[in-house]
Amino acid sequence: MQSAPVTKYRPFPPVNLPDRQWPGRVIERAPTWCSVDLRDGNQALAQPMNVEEKIEFFDMLVKIGFKEIEVGFPSASQIEFDFCRRLIEENRIPADVSIQILCQCREELITRSLEALKGAKNVIFHLYNSTSPKQRDYVFGASKADIVAIAVKGVSLLKKHGQALIDAGTNLRLEYSPESFTSTELEFALEICEAVSDAWQPTKANKIILNLPATVEYATPNVHADQIEWMCTHLTRREATIVSLHTHNDRGTGVAATELALLAGADRVEGTLFGNGERTGNLDLVVVALNLYTHGIDPKLDFSDINHIRDVYERCTRMEIHPRHPYAGELVFTAFSGSHQDAIKKSWPHQSPDRPWDVIYIPIDPADIGRSYKAIIRINSQSGKGGVAYILENEFGYQLPKLMHKEIGKVVNDLADSKGAELTPQDIHDVFVREYIDRVSPVALREFRTMERTSTVTCQADLLAYGVEKIVTGTGNGPIDAFVQSLRAAGLPKFELVSYSEHSLGSGAEARAVSYIQIKTERGTTFFGAGIDTNIELASIKAVVSALNRALDKK
Structure with a gap:
């Protein structure tokens, strides 16, 4: 690393938004969710899912409650094309679910994608092109006018070739992404979005989706919120526009950036289960949805069997969920600290169905997402008397006198120290029996x-x-x-x-x-x-x- 002064990097410029409104707002309802697991998430896998795995994953996403699911990039490969066709021909798409496909703004790719979508009831056609200064300069050698022309031509081609799909009964909607939105000048991002909207002519009944991706996360979440609020207040067709988010996690703040951007006026969120995606990953939809749930907001997604969802995810993606991953990780409902264990044990009996959930250190009832109470407290050398007593009571039925907690706690901790490892409930029971019963x-x-x-x-x-x-x-x-x-x-x-x-x-x-x-x-x-x-x-x-x-x- 460079020693001070650090001149290799520069701070991300703030947005001039002195009258910003998002800091004083609260989230009151769930956004529209779009899963991009089968496209954005799948392309980031060392071994992409095969068709059977993608079908199983799609069925799970439908069961969870997703109404918009990006299923692939059908013009990119035959596998992607065939998967899209299979979903349609086997009638696997519920009537209230829209499938979304991604496509670049090129005529041959647009027509190929439309072929893959024949017979679908509800389609979101996602067009994109790169807009940031570095993309314009380093990759395309193109001017701003050239980049706008590419986007507008793509929309015009979609309108032209997509009419046959509409005539056949397909509800065709447009989503447009100025790729690398967050590193694009706001004035230019607005310019190209307005040009695309002019070409599509959305209405309140048939809104355009403008997806504003943080393709690479460069700034703090508050800057991202400022960018979204700036766009929301400057779009001329705001009432005919769905403002969509697509954050990545390069700085580890994808969830925070999304939540603040929802405060800033966004309507829709794209992401993946457990944050799978390029580099450090996409937005984790599970975390954002369950964060809303813990604030009393119906997320409109069902994670009541999160263990099953995790199993399907890990089997199909060959990725492992970190033990500390929010809500789904193996250890997230586990307390090793003695003081934490004691607080959990003392607060748990005060819960009742007619009162808000309020167990200390556990912000969500594990049972709501299909997790077990039995794994809440586990014992190592850092554990205290309350945790040991909890295990003995809840696993084996011993209701130890309170004054006995300290005594058995020391005995168990001495063993944990000597082993230098976590003790299982059976280990603790064996210690109790050996020390007292036998x-x-x-x-x-x-x-x-x-x-x-x-x-x-x-x-x-x-x-x-x-x-x-x-x-x-x-x-x-x-x-x-x-x-x-x-x-x-x-x-x-x-x-x-x-x-x-x-x-x-x-x-x-x-x-x-x-x-x-x-x-x-x-x-x-x-x-x-x-x-x-x-x-x-x-x-x-x-x-x-x-x-x-x-x-x-x-x-």
């Missing part, structure tokens, strides 16, 4: 029975303590107290009970009870224990032994 050393309980129950309870227990068999007895105000007294009589260290809780684990005839006991040693240190049994009384006795063994291990 402890048989230095004290193992062989048998426990109550011998007498009056105002007090007398018990007898068979123990193996430090390898020595012992039969102990004790009397107390209940089975647990009696057992504690028997342990003291056996010469084991003294302790007192601090807390006790229990609940059923499972339901029906096979249900077991789980008991949690907290004890305090003579040194004032507290330890929890846990026990499981079909008999609640025996589960409590096992929990006492568990807590005692943990205390003795820490001596």
Whole structure:
């Protein structure tokens, strides 16, 4: 990289728009969406989709709810032509869906494209030519007048050759793109768009689509919004024009640029699922649509089974969705941070159908897009007590006392530190069972029975303590107290009970009870224990032994 001063690059010039209105506006409804996955997205794949894959993808786009779908560049290759024909001849296009094709402003390409569209009900014919100064100078060696003439000729040829399609019953609409709009002088972009509109003569009933692409993203999103607002306010046929957006993501701000441009007056958005496209990609339609949804706006697209959509996308495109990709990524409903886990756990129970969604750190209900709650919290060395307790409760049914959360959290985090990796829910369960349930050393309980129950309870227990068999007895105000007294009589260290809780684990005839006991040693240190049994009384006795063994291990 060049050291300061950086002279190799220059800032993008701002737009002189002192009375800009977009900063004070809010988005109130979804735009018209157009998927360009099958053309713009497909051309960016190392291995483009075959016809069968494109058909599967098309069917998915229809199911999601797209009413405008760019299906290809039929004049560019036979595969593209054949795909377009197959959609039409096999009646795969619903009556309310328009297919869109791309074409350069050349007569032989326009006529070839029209051949591919015969029999289609609704067609958007997308013409384009390059307009930026660098394209004019470096690529075409053409003047502004030459570039305008190319666009106008293309529109005139479409009107001439497309009449037969219209006469046959096709609803033919024009979309025009001044390619590299955002790096074209605004005055010239307006000039060529006005010339195209003059040639087409749109009406309110048959509007022209003027697509204003950020073919390469050079500026900050606010500059893009200024450019769009400037165009919207200067177009003479604005009421007969659909202003369309087509952002790319070279600066990583394609979504932001689109959202601000919608505030600036745009009506329509082109993009792809998950942002597939040239270089850093096209606009991600999933993100923009679900961003609207989280603000209470119906996006008119259905992503309620986003896992299936992701599967089809990855299989057909051979691209992988990043784990941190908004909404669809494997980890986006996952919290590793302990404080995040705790906040999620505490805020989740406050949700109800009659209140707006408000779970801390999770801006959308994962269930709305077919995601599972089970993957929300996962555990590594950065996790906290709340996350561990959440896993044990939601995956395995343990309702740990709150004071126990810190204790088990430390045990689990110690393991995560030693492994240096994420722990699965099963790993966490195994730690819990090993630490609390399966402890048989230095004290193992062989048998426990109550011998007498009056105002007090007398018990007898068979123990193996430090390898020595012992039969102990004790009397107390209940089975647990009696057992504690028997342990003291056996010469084991003294302790007192601090807390006790229990609940059923499972339901029906096979249900077991789980008991949690907290004890305090003579040194004032507290330890929890846990026990499981079909008999609640025996589960409590096992929990006492568990807590005692943990205390003795820490001596």
